[in-house]
Amino acid sequence: MVDMAVIELSRLQFALTALYHFLFVPLTLGLSFMLVIMESIYVMTDRPVWRVVTRFWGKLFAINFVLGVATGITMEFEFGTNWSYFSHYVGDIFGAPLAIEGLMAFFLEATFVGMMFFGWDRLSKRQHLFTTFMVALGSNLSALWILVANGWMQHPTGSHFNPDTMRMEVTDFGAVIFNPVAQAKFVHTVSAGYVCASVFVLGVSSYYILRGKWVAVAKRSFTVAAAFGLASALSVVVLGDESGYTLTDNQRMKLASLEAMWHTEPAPAGIALFGIPSMEGRKTLYEVKVPYVLGLISTRSLTGQVAGIDELVVKAETRIESGIKAYDAVERLKVNRGDMAARAVFEEHKLDLGYAMLLKRFMPDPRKATPADIEKAAWTTVPNVPVMFWLFRAMAGLGFFFIAFFGAAFWMATIRRFGCANGFCRLFMRAAVWIIPLPWMAIEAGWVLAEIGRQPWAIDGVLPTFLGASSLTVPQIWTTIIGFTALYGTLAVIEVRLMLAAIAHGPIEDRASGGTHSQPAHPAYAAVPAE
Template sequence: MELDVVGLSRLQFAMTALYHFLFVPLTIGLSILLATMETVYVMTGREIWKRMVKFWGTLFGINFVLGVATGLTMEFQFGMNWAYFSQYVGDVFGAPLAIEGLMAFFLEATFVGLFFFGWDKLTKRQHLAATWAVAFGTNFSALWILIANGWMQHPVGAMFNPDTMRMEVTSFFEVLFNPVAQAKFVHTVSAGYVTASMFVIGVSAWYMLKGWHIAIAKRSIAVASAFGFASALSVVVLGDESGYEANLNQKMKLATIEAMWETEPAPAAFNVVALPDQAKRENLFAIEVPYVMGLIATRSLTEEIPGINELVEESKDRIRQGAIAWDALQKIRDNPKDVDPAVRDTFVQNQHTLGYAYLLLSFTDDPLNATNEQIDAAAWSAVPEVWPMFYAFRIMVACGMFFILFTAVFFYYSSSAKLDRLAKDRRWILHIAVWSIPLPWIASEMGWFVAEYGRQPWIIEGMLPTSAAASNLSVTEVLLTLAGFIALYSTLLVIEITLMLKNIRKGPDDGRTESHEPARPVSTGAMPAPAE
């Protein structure tokens, strides 16, 4: 990435987004787990479940506050670093963000206060309702954010107005039910559920290794393993749906994920391992599994998946057509009231390729008279770097397969009442659980990298290149704010980890007046009897 204003602005937004998403999936997943645990408490009346809710709720609260703090700056960056983007799509993009703030964020922010301070002021059922409201609000918040992001990946329900130079909503229904947005939402929240489940299992496994809080640890594993196993399976299924949508709407992203340079006969093979060479535009080495990619991406045996080279040739045709739309747009802007109707007709016929003309502006000031070399360079600029996409996707998939196996193992032991065997005879499984806590975050970050880096060079797929969307800032200004964000976010991350570890070491209230379980027995190899 070049150290220009656009490159630095991309780096700044990527850094803040990736930092922010360290907190989001745990918040999404823990909210549902808390509501589930409290439902059991209300149904059974057993105090141990209340203590579980309070303990995991404390960790949820720490994560929630840090998530809010890191998320606030992201929306301001649209105006600060991406002024033309904000002006270009504000009518479309601003609507779901406004709804998220008014409906979802205020909902969860209101009821999260009742969750923490309402234990002695609300009845059991009222407090449970508040907890579920927090869970619904958290997930609704993700919905509206991902509707906005999904529109950037697949812009539907809007039309460019040459007189205002803005995108304008033509069908909010299409924006709301954008298939890419819906697939991203269910995939993302399911990943959050897996993250929370892995976190709860890992912390509980640590308690079991230490011989602390055994009753709460076992019940937490039981809930989290069942929830996590179902969620891990759904992540894979819903990830397949995202891949299918990518084949329909973002073919270049899919081709770079698979390092597929040439169009293969249907059904295409899946590259398990490859060594992509961007300069030579080929794979120096590859291990393939026949038919798999074609079945996943097209759900058929006959439909081809276009390779990178074919898609580049298609981009060249769109660039030439987009140059015609760009020339007509300039004439409309120069004389909007008295422009020849034929010019408007020319623009309308070609406006769907206008964004491709903007790719040429990085190589020439006159897209209509661009040379073949400039068109070729612009077309290849629409290809993301292949090897990071290829391996980031495979890291994410490998983690997903591990999560299914991991949660299935703990679900088996918890459902068959054999968790004590883990602490006595298979402690290595508990150690793996502890060391696996960071893996869901790694998978989530890889997923967002694939989604966002794979969209480049577009900030709005096929409509507006990232290079045309940045604010008119200096490199120094962006560098200073980038350094400030890195310092601030790193400090917040240290605070988050410190507070989480402090409360995990402190552990839940064992309710010794209600139970015979010792708070922290000295580990002698024998496990204390669980409190009931």
């Protein structure tokens, strides 16, 4: 029998390290391309103030970049230490995108990041802009390959189970790369990172304007962040809609759960704005719905139907019964590789083998399952509906809020109303400082939503999570959780102190650095007009 305490603690440890790592990734993704925009303006206009703008935000990018790399490396080791059977079972597929990420994207970043930080006075302006662009490209390519791997976990296309090796193997690597779930997750995730960086830049710039410090730099940064953030916020919502569309074909249980749709509704289904779903009663106690919207988003039609949880559980029961036949065939092939009858049965039912594995949570041999056992296992395919329901609404609500927020910022930047002493503009800039944490909250909620929605699967429909863990003990896992928490807590304090110190120091260039375009730390410089 599976020790679920070990499984849940292993999940907790990986979740903690992943959530911590993901505090740095979005800001890195967004700041990298904002630096490209700022430096491009400097190259085109040859105005020294834009050099100061770029170097200041580059300093904050560097602090964040280092912590992101350090915490990301730890996670890759956890696949071997905490999820050894997962690594063995799907390593041929899952490991390939991660290897490409290291060889292509990470090495690209590592090659150019030093040139970007230390090459200001050694490279021409266009050469340095090229290095900045390559760092941004490398950062975003890293996200692409990591999300290709994660997208395959959500929708394992281009692969099959080989009964001779007892492992999953690649059959079409192109299908793995161009997995629709992976592509939708990539564009949605990087857009969220752009929003995160835009809110950060806008908040810090607003702080400077309110304090009357480095106003010329702050106004220009505010303008770039407002325009970049508005475009990014719009893309997050649009691409989130595309992600919902991919769920209809590939992850129907996740879609039904985040809408707390227990029963299949006549097409087109409505979307719930508010509700109180209950796992115990398997129903929603109260809800407010808008007709037709969910059907239009999910199926792009008025006739497409969105399956409910109850119907999907019945389908899961059917797949478990089919999977038991595949499991029995695999066991026979272990004894006799030449058993052609067993191989024929396996080929007929192989797509459902993972569903039979769900029974291993309750018994050693799935072939001995009763109808009651099959029904019990089928209901484990339903994730935590109340958590899914509310996380999605919190994330979506923040997404629409950011559109309005950046719309107001873009209006302010367009009419140059930065310095109004009272009224809306000053209130907005104060709010901009306080809402800096909100995009991180939305992004972390989105990650939790995606991963909880995939449960009970490590690989959707292929490998249950409880079968992927290493043979560890509870004390061993608690020791590493405490150790990681202490280490990451220390790193978090260092990160925040460094970022706050850099912001407090401000966009001041050091004359002693030898730069030919250094700007003096003179009060008059802060008064240079933004126009």
